[in-house]
Amino acid sequence: MTAYVREVPVVIVGGGPTGLTAANLLAAYGVEFLLLEREAAPLNLPRAIVxxxxxxxxxxVFGLDKTYVAQTLEGVGSRYYSDAGVCFAETGAGPRTYGFSKRQYIYQPEMEAALRSRLEEQAPGALRFSSEVTAIACANGKAHVTVRDAQGAVHEIVADWVLACDGGKSPIRELLGIEMHGNTYEQDWIVLDTLDDPDTSAFSKFFCSNERPAVSVPAPNGGRRYEFMLLPGETREQVLDSGFLARLLQPFRVHDEKKIVRKTVYTFHARIAERFRDDRIVLLGDAAHLTPPFAGQGMNAGLRDAHNVTWKIAATLKGGADASILDSFETERRKPIWDMIQLAVTMGNVVMPMDEDALRFRDHLLRALEPFPAVKDYLVQMRFKPKPRHPGGLYLDLDAPKFEASLVGEMIPQPDIRTNGAPGPLDSALGTGFALIAQDETGAEALAALEDTDLLGLPLEKLCLGAGEGRGIRSGRRSMTAFQAAPC
Structure with missing residues (x-):
């Protein structure tokens, strides 16, 4: 029997990184929501690490850059080793194009704790544990969500939108009958998270062996993650035995069960949902797509989903935008998601060959590229990684840009700027909603004359950028770190 019916603008299902990020973003946009988590408490498992x-x-957007992100372990690059122990390739940390290191190594329970803490500050009581969604349906522009709580009582929640962030085995996706397409890797992998590791380097290390490929990844707090591919005939029970693990770890460290935070066997998938939206229900993160871990993009893809969806939901609820703008989520995200999945597959196949032919091909290719360092660098540094750019969606002049260097549809860089003499990252001046930026006197005058302070229910910031003293203009474009800014 249903105990009561409650109405709320948004229901988020799943209290992992994607769901918690979506909740914090909605809170920053001033949208009411409930976040439902089936488990009775946080899982506290170190799954994502990048x-x-x-x-x-x-x-x-909601301030974790100054607290949690500032305390993470910045990566310095990757090294790739042959069976002979020779480092045949190395990548660097790369530029901080978007204001942060390319890779920050994290301990997922700490990140989730930081997300929950910030959420409690922004929206006290919005997170509900022991809340299992048992049924869901849409009618008359609303989603009807049936929820069973810890006491077994059944409740119905009526929402304008439901964000399904409930993981790779998504019960909501199953309830909706949405299929996943793609491939599942034949090879399973052993994953070990350790404490007090003797390898304190901040490099990720890929052991590209045709005998047993392996990965060693830095972790915060002096830990490290090791991944080993299972070989044909090995079973999950066999490879998680202490004696077996001791032999695997012997080249790296002494095996000590007390220093193992987690040991498990993963099957890697390269799959994507046939659709991301069903009426008022939207699939995000692993519920919508699954990627192999070689590019470290699984969790990060979910964070991108959350950022893409939440402002659009805020626009429909606060600014009167039509619900059809949510169709742009799939338009904008499907191709970048699939491209990133294929990047991870390529890294698995090229960087970590699993048979003699693939190993010989990799070695011959790298030797052949020695006279062409720029090409080798492009391959080894994985610079074919898709840029954060949308091929379609809510953009003007996306297909016919007015300038060759147009940034329409792309993530703009985030340089450091000075606002009224105080230094800070660009986004701190752009705010949480829309922003208009002027770079010359005419533009500044136009923005100064504009009285609007919001757009579609979200804040509208106006910023004027100019070259600072001694920084000048380079090649007709302003230096990335050369900006002085002032409110218009």
């Missing part, structure tokens, strides 16, 4: 620069920029 926060990339785009993900960190999303957390910046």
């Amino acid at each position: 926060l990339d620069d785009e993900g960190a920029r999303t957390l910046q």
Whole structure:
């Protein structure tokens, strides 16, 4: 029997990184919501281990850049080793194009705790544990969500929108009958998270062996993650035995069960949902797509989803935008998601060959590229990683840009600027909503004459950028770190 019916603008299902990020973003936009988590308490499992620069920029919207992100372990690059122990390639940290290091290594329970803490500050009581969604349906522009609580009581929640952030086995996706397409890796992988590791380097290390590929990844607090591919005939029970693990770890460290935070076997997937939206229900994160871990993009893809969806929901609820703008979520995200999945697959196949032919091809290719360092660098540094750019969606002149260097549809860089003499990242001046930027006197005058302070229910910031003293203009474009800014 249903105990009561409650109405709320948004229901988020799933209290992992994607759901918590979506909740914090909605709170920053001033949208009421409930976040439902089936488990009775946080899982506290170190699953994701990389926060990339785009993900960190999303957390910046609600202030975690100054607290949690500032305390993460910045990566310095990657090294790739042959069976003989020779480092045949190395990548660097790369530029801080979007205001953060390309990779921050995280301990997921700490990140989730920081997200929950910030959420409690912004929207006290919005997170509900022991809340299992048992049924969901849409009618007359509303979603009807049936929820069972810890006492077994059943409640109905009526919402304008439901964000399904309930993981790779998404019960909501199953209830809606949405299929996943793609591939599942034949090879399973052992994943070990350790404490007090003797390897304190901030490099990720790829052991590109044709015998047993392995990965070693830095972790915060002096820990490290090790991943080993299972070989044909090995079982999950066998490879998680202490004696077996001791032999695997022997080249890296002494095995000590007390220093193992988690040991598990993963099956890697490269799959994507046939659709991301069903009426008033939107799939985000692992519920919508699953990626192999080689590019460190699984969790980060979910954070991008949350950032894309939440402002549009805020626009429909606060600014009167039509619900059809949510169709742009899939238009903007599907291709970048699939491109990133294919990048991860390529890294798995090229960087970590699993048979003699693939190993020989990789080695011959790298030797052949020695006279062409720029091409080798492009391959080894994975510079074919898709840029954060949308191929379609809510943009003007996306297909016919007025300038060759147009940034329409792309994530703009985030330089450091000075606002009224105080230094800070660009986004701190742009705010949480829309922004208009002027770079010359005419533009500044136009913005100064504009009285609007919001757009579609979200704040509208106006900023004037100019070259600072001694910084000048380079090649007709302003230096990335050369800006002085002032409110218009």
